[in-house]
Amino acid sequence: MNLENTLVQMRKGILEYCIMHIISRGEVYASDMLEELTSVKIMVVEGTLYPLLTRLRKAGLVEYKWVESNSGPPRKYYTLTDAGNDFLLNLDATWKDLVNSTEKITSFKN
Amino acid sequence: MNLENTLVQMRKGILEYCIMHIISRGEVYASDMLEELTSVKIMVVEGTLYPLLTRLRKAGLVEYKWVESNSGPPRKYYTLTDAGNDFLLNLDATWKDLVNSTEKITSFKN
DNA sequence: ACCTAGTACATGGCCATGCATAGTACCTTT
DNA sequence: AAAGGTACTATGCATGGCCATGTACTAGGT
Numbered sequence: 203m204n205l206e207n208t209l210v211q212m213r214k215g216i217l218e219y220c221i222m223h224i225i226s227r228g229e230v231y232a233s234d235m236l237e238e239l240t241s242v243k244i245m246v247v248e249g250t251l252y253p254l255l256t257r258l259r260k261a262g263l264v265e266y267k268w269v270e271s272n273s274g275p276p277r278k279y280y281t282l283t284d285a286g287n288d289f290l291l292n293l294d295a296t297w298k299d300l301v302n303s304t305e306k307i308t309s310f311k312n
Numbered sequence: 313m314n315l316e317n318t319l320v321q322m323r324k325g326i327l328e329y330c331i332m333h334i335i336s337r338g339e340v341y342a343s344d345m346l347e348e349l350t351s352v353k354i355m356v357v358e359g360t361l362y363p364l365l366t367r368l369r370k371a372g373l374v375e376y377k378w379v380e381s382n383s384g385p386p387r388k389y390y391t392l393t394d395a396g397n398d399f400l401l402n403l404d405a406t407w408k409d410l411v412n413s414t415e416k417i418t419s420f421k422n
Numbered sequence: 423a424c425c426t427a428g429t430a431c432a433t434g435g436c437c438a439t440g441c442a443t444a445g446t447a448c449c450t451t452t
Numbered sequence: 453a454a455a456g457g458t459a460c461t462a463t464g465c466a467t468g469g470c471c472a473t474g475t476a477c478t479a480g481g482t
Contacts, residue, residue, distance in 0.1 A: 203371035215321030261313035384429040
């Protein structure tokens with residue numbers, strides 16, 4: 203029961219939400235996402251991101267197309283499907299509710 | 313990959329944070345906590361709460377004393393230990409950081 | 423005294439997710 | 453051709469929330 207571990211637990215579910223948002227803004231591939239998440243201090247490693255993307259694809263929320271790169275192997279560029287966009291709207295509401303509820307608990311005044 | 317499941321995942325770690333906050337405000341027992349969490353629309357069941365309280369106690373963050381009830385069996389009234397108070401301060405910072413980071417991602421404007 | 427209902431606490435097994443680690447495949451550079 | 457880097461894949465572990473169930477004690481009615 204240490205801080206690091208709790209942070210990991212807090213991240214569960216949120217990562218999926220963040221990734222969906224990043225993809226919703228335009229075609230991106232894994233390294234783009236890692237860079238953006240790192241830039242806002244959400245540290246994520248490949249071993250977390252790739253399985254997550256696979257889950258999202260299997261659930262029909264995202265799709266990808268291979269794009270040649272001129273500086274390495276080809277990349278998978280992701281976009282949201284229609285179902286993905288719908289789901290993202292629901293995630294927005296779910297997340298806001300949760301933050302709201304937590305706020306009520308943690309800023310309770312007697 | 314459905315909303316309900318994602319909500320469950322989002323709650324991981326947050327529940328611990330909320331419980332710590334509730335206990336920090338004064339002596340409470342399990343039903344008090346359930347009631348307060350329910351009142352802000354965070355649905356929690358006993359099978360989640362009791363193991364969590366046991367974890368917190370084993371980690372030395374909370375302690376309890378038995379108190380007789382005049383309307384049923386005795387209750388365990390919980391309070392934070394000194395270590396628990398310290399940990400709660402860290403949780404506050406961790407949670408704020410996470411919300412902040414998520415905010416940056418989800419309200420990104422091009 | 424007995425039975426039923428209610429209250430309070432506890433546990434075992436399941437599941438989904440994040441992570442560590444290792445591995446594959448391809449490209450560029452020298 | 454060799455070396456290093458980039459992008460993606462696969463496997464197994466740890467954690468925490470949830471469901472179903474169980475135990476123990478109390479209160480109230482008959």
